[in-house]
Amino acid sequence: MNRYKNFSLIIVFAFLYFSCKNNEKKEAEVQNQSSILVKPSKKQIEFADWEVGAFFHFGLNVFTGQEHGDGKEPPSKFNPTALDAEQWVLTAKSMGAKYGCLTVRHEGGFCLWPSKTTDYTIANSPYKDGKGDIAKEFVDACRKHGLKVGFYHTSSHDTYEALSWYDGKIGWGPDRDSLVEIAFRDKKRKEKYQQVQLGQMRELLTNYGQIDFMWSDHWGAPGSEHIWNPMTDLVAELQPNMVFMGPETWVPGNESGLVVYPMWNAVNTVDGTKYTRPAPNSNDSSVENDYGLLENEVRTGHPLGKYWRVRECTTHWAFHRGGWFWHPEVTLPLPLSKHVDLYYRTVGLGANTIINLPPDHRGLVPDTIVVAAKRFGDEIKRRFSNPVAELKDIKKGNIVELSWGVPKEINTVVLMENIANGQRVAKYILEAFVDGIWQELKPINHFPIAKKPYNNNPGYETIGHKKIDRVIPVITSKIRFKCLKSVEGIAEIRKIQVFNFEPYDKLK
Structure with missing residues (x-):
């Protein structure tokens, strides 16, 4: 009898052993499969989490009325009389911005620091008798007040250096x-x-300490590979922890604060290397040129793309009237309702948004923009600081529930995907438990200004970093997320928040 009992135990142990091995093999297969998804770097995840940035377009253009700069206006015209970089930074922080970006050298070529590479700089202006360095003033103000530091520079567009030989008028x-x-x-x-x-x-990335972000305007412009390719390598060498627009972030194809949806952060590139722009999918398109924009290709990305590029929206048309640079009696803020709508259609569709706060000829952000920025920041904080309920821990699974004690009316659900393991969700629904049954929450994400190829009524498809869904109100104490389609493996949800807001279209 003992012999048979021992033999039976051997059979059981063998079965358990091989079952475990099979399970380990299946888990390994799943892990190997998930590795086909490109994943963002740590700095790209942090950049996505910043969500809102402030753009400071300032330079010689403010004193000449130009937007792009023709490189012919003399530095002697540059003379702000009350410049205060701390005022810029404090305005940005009141707006809720986590980073600021200054146009240290725009397309005309005029440098806001005393560069040794050219004579077209602040050193030859009346500002501080030629001893000023606004790049340094900006960096110091950002660090003093806890704002991440960003610079704007465009290596392929420098009219002064490229066309100093030309004597005629130079238009854009x-x-x-x-x-x-x-x-x-x-x-x-x-x-x-x-x-x-x-x-x-090299000066910008060695003389001012750690720089967190660089807006490299017109990165990868066709025909300028001889500049952008070595520049991309130099940046990686000098500031490996800096987020560099181009190989690490990309624009949405407009300057109006519109994000294509569904939207994938993963992209394939024109030549398959990190040096070129996102390649189109079969349904992608280019849109009408927006304010002389060179990056007017609308790219939805590709769920199995080779490179991760955070989508970042430039938004001057969406926050104030006028151009990127300040223009007297023209640069005026839009109503608060438009600003909140901007937030929903950029951050709320998974993108990072950078909002323009242009300083005037004094070197100060105008009072009207200061007030508008603070009202916007206060409104976003008021709306999203006190959820009805919140799930803070990462949950893996194609069904994730969130419940709370007393039934309450809700009309907004915020989802965040755990993009550290890639962007997976391609289709989902949200449901609420009402009168003893689960019923679908109907989305009402309407954006009137969005025209094709932008989606003016996004539903339940991609999530990415964040998706804010407005839904038809219900009274409930429990909701659930259901992933209906995943690119690979099961969904990973980083956060769920539930809110009840009044409509924002009545805000003035």
């Missing part, structure tokens, strides 16, 4: 492009231009 667009093409037929001029751009970037 095809005329300028053709003149630059002529200029760069001269090999020595082309090489000098490249060295100036690399030299400026």
Whole structure:
């Protein structure tokens, strides 16, 4: 009998052993499968979490009325009389911004720091008798008040350096492009231009400590590979922890605060390398040129794309009237309702948004913009600081529930995906437990200004970093998220929040 009992035990142990091995094999297979999803870097996740940034367009253009800069206006015109970088930063913080970005050198070529690469700088202006350094003032103010530091610089567009040989009027667009093409037929001029751009970037990324973000306008512009490719490598060498627009973030195809939806952060690129822009999918398109914009391709991304690029929305048309730079009697804020709508259609669709706060000829953000920025920040904080209920811990599973004690009316659900393991959710629904049964929460995410290819009524498809869903109100004490389609594996939900808000379209 003992012999048979021992034999039976051996059979049981063998069964358990091989069952465990099979389970381990299946888990390993799942892990290997999930590895096909590209994942954001730590700094890209942090950048997504910043959500809102402040853009400070300031420079010689403020004193000439230009937007792009023709490189012909003399530095002697640059003379702000009351510049206060701390006022800029405090305005940004009141808006809820986590980072600020200053145009230390815009397309015209005028440098807001005393660069040794060119004479077209603040050192040859009346500001502080030529001894000023606004880049430093900005960096110091950001660090003093806890704002992440960002610079704007565009290596492929420097009119002063590229076209200093040209004596005529230089406009924006095809005329300028053709003149630059002529200029760069001269090999020595082309090489000098490249060295100036690399030299400026080296100054910016070595003389001011850690820089957190760089808006590299027109990164990867076709025909400028000789500048952008070595520039991308130089940036990675000098500031590996900095988020660099181009290889690590990308624009949505407009400057009006619109995000394509559904939207994937993963992309494939034109040539399959990190040096080029996102490649189109079969249903992607280009839109009408928005304010001379060069990046007007609308890219939905690709769920199995090779590179992760956080979507970042430029939003000057959506926050105030006028151009990027301050213009007297033109730069006026839009109503609060438009600002809140901007937040819902950018951050609420998984993107980061950078809002323009242009300083005026004094060197101060105008009072009207200061007031509007604070009202916006206060309203977003008021809305999203006190959820009816909240799930804070990461939950893995295609069904995730959130419940609370007493039934309450709700009309907004915020979801965050755990993008550290990739963006997976391709279709989902939200349900509420009402009168003893689960019923679908009907989405009402309406954005009137969105025209094709932008979705003016997003439903339940991608989540990414964050999705804010407005729904038809219900009274309930329990909701659940159900993933209906995943790119790979089960869903991973980082956070669920439930709210009840009054409509924002009546805000003035």
